[in-house]
Amino acid sequence: MAFITWKTKDGNEISVDVKDGLNLMEAATANNVPQIEGECGGCLSCATCHVFVDDQWLEKTGEVDEIEDTMLEMTDVERQHNSRLSCQIIAAPDLDGLVLFVPEPE
Amino acid sequence: MSGELERERLFIRPEQWYSNQGISTLFSTRVEAIYPAEKQVITESGDNIAYEKLLLCTGSSPHTLPAEIGGKLKGVYILRSIADVEAMQPEFQAGRKLLIIGGGYIGLETAAVARKLGLKVIVLEMAKRILQRVAARETSDFFRQLHRSHGVDIRESTQMTRFTEQAGRVNGAELASGEKLEADLVLVGIGGTPNTSLAEQAGLDCENGIAVNETCQTSNPDIYAAGDCTSFVRNGQRIRLESVQNAADQGNLVARVLAGEQVSYQALPWFWSDQYDCKLQIAGLNIGYDQTVRRAGSKPDSQSIWYYRENRLIAVDAMNEPMAYAMGRKIIGAGLHPSQAQIADPNVDLKSLVN
Numbered sequence: 001m002a003f004i005t006w007k008t009k010d011g012n013e014i015s016v017d018v019k020d021g022l023n024l025m026e027a028a029t030a031n032n033v034p035q036i037e038g039e040c041g042g043c044l045s046c047a048t049c050h051v052f053v054d055d056q057w058l059e060k061t062g063e064v065d066e067i068e069d070t071m072l073e074m075t076d077v078e079r080q081h082n083s084r085l086s087c088q089i090i091a092a093p094d095l096d097g098l099v100l101f102v103p104e105p106e
Numbered sequence: 107m108s109g110e111l112e113r114e115r116l117f118i119r120p121e122q123w124y125s126n127q128g129i130s131t132l133f134s135t136r137v138e139a140i141y142p143a144e145k146q147v148i149t150e151s152g153d154n155i156a157y158e159k160l161l162l163c164t165g166s167s168p169h170t171l172p173a174e175i176g177g178k179l180k181g182v183y184i185l186r187s188i189a190d191v192e193a194m195q196p197e198f199q200a201g202r203k204l205l206i207i208g209g210g211y212i213g214l215e216t217a218a219v220a221r222k223l224g225l226k227v228i229v230l231e232m233a234k235r236i237l238q239r240v241a242a243r244e245t246s247d248f249f250r251q252l253h254r255s256h257g258v259d260i261r262e263s264t265q266m267t268r269f270t271e272q273a274g275r276v277n278g279a280e281l282a283s284g285e286k287l288e289a290d291l292v293l294v295g296i297g298g299t300p301n302t303s304l305a306e307q308a309g310l311d312c313e314n315g316i317a318v319n320e321t322c323q324t325s326n327p328d329i330y331a332a333g334d335c336t337s338f339v340r341n342g343q344r345i346r347l348e349s350v351q352n353a354a355d356q357g358n359l360v361a362r363v364l365a366g367e368q369v370s371y372q373a374l375p376w377f378w379s380d381q382y383d384c385k386l387q388i389a390g391l392n393i394g395y396d397q398t399v400r401r402a403g404s405k406p407d408s409q410s411i412w413y414y415r416e417n418r419l420i421a422v423d424a425m426n427e428p429m430a431y432a433m434g435r436k437i438i439g440a441g442l443h444p445s446q447a448q449i450a451d452p453n454v455d456l457k458s459l460v461n
Contacts, residue, residue, distance in 0.1 A: 039351065
């Protein structure tokens with residue numbers, strides 16, 4: 001289990017316990033986090049589950065692989081140094097407390 | 107199908123999500139008829155449900171083969187819903203012989219899963235090549251090679267005449283050539299047809315799907331339709347798309363239209379297909395292409411095929427080459443038309459073509 005928080009630009013926060021093994025796109029759509037669509041179901045084809053990872057959690061959320069890195073080129077909101085596709089972040093005890101920011105179009 | 111995900115993870119949203127959003131759901135309820143004049147729908151149990159606006163998301167159904175040639179025998183499957191998967195899955199055991207009718211995406215993706223699980227697989231394609239209806243020759247060639255290298259027996263220009271049976275269960279097929287094939291189970295993946303009967307009976311215009319305009323409105327102004335069941339005009343031609351992208355984007359569009367926004371359907375189509383470790387990603391629509399350009403990939407097993415129509419770039423198939431897909435989507439989405447020579451030259455950075 002990991003306690004995950006999504007923060008939106010307008011200051012809203014959604015926090016939930018996510019079962020180990022679920023990816024954070026699934027967790028976001030199940031909990032109605034805005035802007036996270038997850039259209040391709042997590043197979044790295046759509047880039048609609050883009051999040052920014054709180055800097056202090058960057059290391060623990062792991063490396064961005066080559067496909068994810070490429071798909072981050074086509075997010076709606078331009079990528080930043082802390083961009084991830086949340087379908088590639090899998091809930092685990094060491095992510096307990098993780099904070100993600102939801103990119104929102106201007 | 108592969109058993110990699112538990113059932114509850116396959117839904118787009120968990121069931122409780124709908125009630126949390128204040129959305130009432132009536133599952134396992136068949137609508138008998140729509141009465142547009144009364145603005146009501148009647149369910150099979152006789153309940154009347156009144157509407158102000160109605161949205162039809164009736165989807166499409168896979169074609170089946172007629173009973174006369176054995177299409178309804180036990181052991182002959184189609185693949186559309188979770189129920190179809192659950193019916194077929196117990197039969198997916200190593201060593202068994204799976205015969206697949208149709209070399210489209212459904213057939214080829216199933217072939218890949220079946221090979222991973224150790225089944226023996228034959229794919230029959232009536233046309234000259236697999237994926238003929240949806241892709242260029244180079245893409246067909248790539249996937250034929252991929253499947254053959256994984257031990258799938260792919261037979262193109264090959265027609266089946268009937269299934270053979272033993273005690274009501276399929277045990278093989280006869281080909282037009284007279285050859286007989288053995289099979290323990292069969293998957294029929296030969297395309298689908300839009301579910302338009304409710305719409306037709308309600309008097310809505312249908313033309314290869316429920317005909318909608320650029321706001322997904324049908325010929326009745328209070329009735330909208332979205333997804334596989336619709337046909338819409340793109341580049342002067344009425345088309346129908348069976349894809350996740352189209353279903354999601356049209357659904358999203360209708361919600362915005364009903365909320366009062368002035369929007370119209372312009373989304374760039376995209377598709378994907380995962381087979382073995384190969385990721386095929388497609389951006390744009392290749393309808394009417396008159397030229398293709400192959401761009402070598404960054405790795406030996408990767409490439410991209412770019413479709414042109416009258417020298418205008420309209421679509422790209424990217425195989426294990428997500429950069430070609432990502433940049434292709436941007437280039438086509440922006441209405442840019444890089445030359446064939448630029449695309450074919452692997453030394454031209456695709457990113458430089460976006461601006």
